[in-house]
Amino acid sequence: xxxxxxxxxxxxxxxxxxxxxxxxxxxxxxxQRLAILDALVNGASHPTAEEIYALVLxxxxxxxxxxxxxxxxxxxxxxxxxxxxxxSGRNHYDxxxxxxxxxxxxxxxxRIEDVRIEGASRLLEEASRASGYQLLTERLExxxxxxxxxxxxx
Numbered sequence: 001x002x003x004x005x006x007x008x009x010x011x012x013x014x015x016x017x018x019x020x021x022x023x024x025x026x027x028x029x030x031x032q033r034l035a036i037l038d039a040l041v042n043g044a045s046h047p048t049a050e051e052i053y054a055l056v057l058x059x060x061x062x063x064x065x066x067x068x069x070x071x072x073x074x075x076x077x078x079x080x081x082x083x084x085x086x087x088s089g090r091n092h093y094d095x096x097x098x099x100x101x102x103x104x105x106x107x108x109x110x111r112i113e114d115v116r117i118e119g120a121s122r123l124l125e126e127a128s129r130a131s132g133y134q135l136l137t138e139r140l141e142x143x144x145x146x147x148x149x150x151x152x153x154x
């Protein structure tokens with residue numbers, strides 16, 4: 001099941017949790033950082049740093065792109081955001097659901113969505129058992145053409 005739907009209540013709690021984690025890590029909670037958190041959680045699904053920056057500039061025009069990247073790096077180090085490298089040359093970020101999970105990516109429009117697959121979490125265990133590696137995490141992305149792009153072509 002493909003889903004990017006997390007209700008407003010969840011997103012509000014998520015921004016608050018990120019704010020708390022930043023504060024606990026010693027970061028000052030500035031208006032710029034709050035705008036970054038809001039754009040990261042409530043903006044486009046799986047945004048790039050540049051997309052976050054564009055949203056933040058609307059409410060905090062003195063914010064720099066470097067501040068966006070530093071905040072993202074801090075959140076990554078805290079385990080609160082996933083960085084998705086999908087071969088497009090621009091990394092995407094997922095702070096709504098930062099636990100490793102599969103994504104589907106449209107090769108036409110670039111849309112990225114979360115996908116829930118029963119048993120996907122067992123893949124790490126099976127790969128570890130089959131390879132003998134001590135695996136730490138996994139990434140699983142599927143590439144194809146989304147429903148909207150399929151409909152447009154017909």
